[in-house]
Amino acid sequence: MKKSYSTLVNKKDIQSIAIGGFDGMHIAHQKLFENLDENGAIVTIESGFSNLTPKRFRQEYTNLPIYYYVLDNIKYLEGKEFIKLIKEEFPNLKKIVVGFDFCFGKNRKYCVEDLKELFNGEVIVIEEIKNNDIAIHSRYIRDFIKNGDIKKANEFLGKKYKIVGSQIKGQGLGKSDFVPTINLQIEDFLLPKEGVYITKTKIKNDIYNSVTFIGNRVSTDGSYAVETHILKDDIQTTYNKVEIEFLNRIRDNKKFDNFKDLKEQIILDIKEAKEFFN
Ligand SMILES: Cc1cc2nc3c(=O)[nH]c(=O)nc-3n(C[C@H](O)[C@H](O)[C@H](O)COP(=O)(O)O)c2cc1C
Numbered sequence: 298m299k300k301s302y303s304t305l306v307n308k309k310d311i312q313s314i315a316i317g318g319f320d321g322m323h324i325a326h327q328k329l330f331e332n333l334d335e336n337g338a339i340v341t342i343e344s345g346f347s348n349l350t351p352k353r354f355r356q357e358y359t360n361l362p363i364y365y366y367v368l369d370n371i372k373y374l375e376g377k378e379f380i381k382l383i384k385e386e387f388p389n390l391k392k393i394v395v396g397f398d399f400c401f402g403k404n405r406k407y408c409v410e411d412l413k414e415l416f417n418g419e420v421i422v423i424e425e426i427k428n429n430d431i432a433i434h435s436r437y438i439r440d441f442i443k444n445g446d447i448k449k450a451n452e453f454l455g456k457k458y459k460i461v462g463s464q465i466k467g468q469g470l471g472k473s474d475f476v477p478t479i480n481l482q483i484e485d486f487l488l489p490k491e492g493v494y495i496t497k498t499k500i501k502n503d504i505y506n507s508v509t510f511i512g513n514r515v516s517t518d519g520s521y522a523v524e525t526h527i528l529k530d531d532i533q534t535t536y537n538k539v540e541i542e543f544l545n546r547i548r549d550n551k552k553f554d555n556f557k558d559l560k561e562q563i564i565l566d567i568k569e570a571k572e573f574f575n
């Protein structure tokens with residue numbers, strides 16, 4: 298992960314900013330960033346609900362410094378007060394880039410026209426960016442992920458959807474009765490719909506092809522699990538940080554009456570994943 302270097306850049310050097318929530322750092326967000334110059338920065342207004350790219354992962358998706366502001370602290374500001382704050386923070390600001398639907402301040406009553414009026418610099422307003430006639434917004438991407446439509450989510454994100462977690466102890470059944478898996482504890486990230494996915498798993502600097510199961514282990518202990526099986530290597534050690542990148546969905550979660558049938562299905566899932574990678 299790239300270091301968050303917003304603290305290393307002097308705010309006095311910033312001449313252009315893009316403002317928004319930026320959960321997802323998706324295609325439309327990136328289009329906004331393209332309108333910033335080399336002294337540009339991203340101003341993120343944190344609502345506390347970002348679960349596509351939680352705050353600590355956001356810097357991975359841009360070379361520009363990111364500055365975070367808490368929505369609760371600024372949402373009561375009148376338009377003039379908001380601009381005053383921005384000007385105080387970035388005294389040499391010349392340009393603000395926002396999307397067509399950007400609104401701010403008390404009751405979100407100030408929008409792009411007010412911004413143009415209140416800010417004595419350039420305001421660039423980006424028209425709605427779409428993918429095949431569907432607008433690109435974080436909320437739609439969340440819906441795709443919740444419905445297991447990983448391909449659509451990735452298309453709108455402009456990258457593979459990724460979750461990051463740490464390894465936890467499983468039931469101890471995988472290795473003996475099925476296939477070995479890395480069980481994961483995931484915090485902050487939105488989890489895709491229950492089911493089996495073709496994934497890539499990154500551990501330290503190695504990236505492995507994998508299949509990942511998400512859901513209640515209805516055929517064994519019934520508990521909720523996120524577990525990934527590396528297709529090639531039998532990974533033995535415990536890792537603090539494991540990244541799962543989602544590529545495609547294989548099937549729904551299913552209850553099997555016996556371990557033999559579940560194992561047969563897992564072997565089929567692995568075969569399908571291997572074919573995908575070949
Ligand atoms: C590719 C794959 C597919 C799976 N599919 C299902 C499933 O459809 N239903 C289910 O109850 N458990 C499923 N599981 C989870 C297994 O029940 C789980 O791996 C097993 O209980 C071992 O758990 P452990 O790693 O905690 O020991 C799947 C696991 C893998 C790796």
Ligand SMILES: Nc1ncnc2c1ncn2[C@@H]1O[C@H](COP(=O)(O)OP(=O)(O)O)[C@@H](O)[C@H]1O
Nearest residue numbers: 317318319325395396398399425426433434435
């Ligand atoms: N599809 C889009 N087209 C143009 N601008 C957008 C689009 N989506 C978001 N923006 C702009 O990007 C910034 C961040 O918006 P945000 O509300 O965080 O995105 P989203 O709508 O995806 O949740 C705002 O200035 C917003 O107006």
